[in-house]
Amino acid sequence: MSSGARQTKKDKAWEHIFDSNATIEERIASDGFYDITSDEIKQIIEPRIACKIDHRQDNPVPLVSRGLSILAIKNGLYRIAATDVFVDLPAFPHSKVGYVKEFEIPSHVQVLGSDSLSSESKALDAALVSGMLDYVFEDSVVLVLRGREYSSNLNFRLSSNHPRMDHLDYQLESVQIEVDGGYEGQRGIYLVEAKNKTHDVDNLTIRQLLYPQLNYSKKFGRTKPVHTFVLLHNPVTSLFHFAKFNVPIRERFDATHVFDTSEYITCKLRQEQDVHRDYWSELLTCRIDDSVVDADRPFPQADSFDRIFALFNQLAQVKRSLKDQLFDAHGLDPRQHDYYGNALRWLKLADFDSHSQMFELTRKGQAIANIDNPKDIYFEIARIALSNSLFNKILHGKENQISEHDRTMNRLYSESTFYRRLQTVKSWIRYFEDSLKN
Template identity: 30%
Template structure:
């Protein structure tokens, strides 16, 4: 069954058809499109913001196309290599930092936006530690790009010159020290890749304005871990000349989870909830469920919103959305704008908890489902549990609306992933 098309998918397909865009690109190698043309279908700010590969509309993905802003009034579409992969060094142990004792306005349990996460990173000294120099928070927000040009590579290695004049850029945080100016692009979750434009355009703008070394930094926060990636551009005039300089991760001091804590939660799981009549989870990475809960704390979201914000494809957004419903932390409602997920009172209460209590509360919710408790116990006593065994127990419990053998096996992977997450809590 094909994935349901998003509003962006439909609007871009109509634009491509109306203006014969694929033929124009075949003839000229690119197509310049006006913001007013895009606005015939949807606002350009909604139609042209592709921060991750998964955000690309179907027609772009199928034809190996991307889009770049030229100004506030025009864009260029072509075969451009715009995304850089992010690789997290999971072997790197996060460095613990502390919020100064006199600070009461910033709490690590209240970091529900990129801005609040960056403020926390700044006052705890993470940013200064990362750049090895004291800095001052100097810049944030939207601004004009001025004029500059650069070359961008295609998927086959050809180059196209792009001329920018008065495009809009946005900086999540700019931090100035005696010798450096650090430009940070922030995301509230782990990502697989990012659009280089988010670092390159601010880099070029500020490279032309000040004499200090410009350090482009990509920042993510996930599962209460702060990740920093410093990049550099080997050639200022080549968009794709980006390379990683270093990465480092941090946490704010918190009470550690012990094995005794986990055992206490496990031993309390003696009565179980009835399996809810919602799709059984297919969301192997439980930390992404936690990330989604943080987003939902800030606002209600459609599946399209979730895909856009959390670097999911459309199918994944459905799976993680259903995981929140399955655990009883969210509800859904439909209005003229679509179907939304919204945190319920229990979800809001859990998201507000400190690090240790939040994770133990989530582990308790998982283990209230008998299939998860069974597989947890068997994994503890016997080690790795076979997929066939997990599937046999799933069938025994008559889980909601799982009908095919292949679906059973995919859902078994989620059970294994969530059990592993609980078992590794004392190592966080």
């Protein structure tokens, strides 16, 4: 790692782990892997922090730079190896495309209103009681599994990037696995890994998908087939995207062909407010008011509004957060921390104390966070952005009317910076339209 690169706490800890134990790289060079204990890791950093790697972007730089991954293989034991342990997810659209079957929560169920599905478990419960899961699985199912347990002894093989071996065998023994939702019907058992898509989710670790699939197939596969699905739920659009995880029936697990595009299913949970409120038409009436945003903050250069919304939601839950803790949870490169932090500050949703390195919601941010319906929250944040002169003119197709005064007001002095920021503006507007247009 270059000396000028910005490192997270986790990056620094892993660099220290490698520097303090030369045996790790020596063993990987000779055997293709090194099994490291929790006690070894704990000398530098808490294992639960060091080894919480749910997505490719969470993989610490010292592992990435060496072409390595880490997987739990036993309670208190992890394998570092030259393997790829991540599975790329299908690219689902943000809005309705093609045929989308709609479902409703039964009228007598009040706890699971479509405006209160803030967690993966609630989204799954809504999918169950509405009949959505029966439709997706083509089976009448009931909930039978949820939460954590320890696995059976399991075996699988991954392709290896080691120069002298093309594969590596893994033997698991009593590893903790977690299932967001497990369902059983007459025809099979169905496991679901659910993600609330308020931020970019484009990959998962095989620990989240392959481990449960292998575990329950070993337990019940002789009497019923076990199927695993990924659910991406967007609480703003009420769209539920399902993709079936296909484990190849061969000796080596290959992560490149585990999702069949012909099996993608998109469903919608009908929202009461969809009938009488046209969010997008309301946004088109926004008037320019540059005082609504904080012009003293840098103009937004964070292209993923999905991630901005996720950071806002996280801050709303914890109230205050250290900068590193807030951003590390989203797999952001350290250089992107300021991009996304400044976007929240520009929207006047959050304040940042440079002395304590703490982010917290502003009074306006807290008021918006207290709104019950996620779509209304999204609308209010979009309205703030679209009140800005540049956003507003791009929204109405008036890019040629952006004046020198508009550019100066938004601190976009150079031509190149101005055109780069316009790409961010257009990205946000596309996302607002996809999410809020009926």
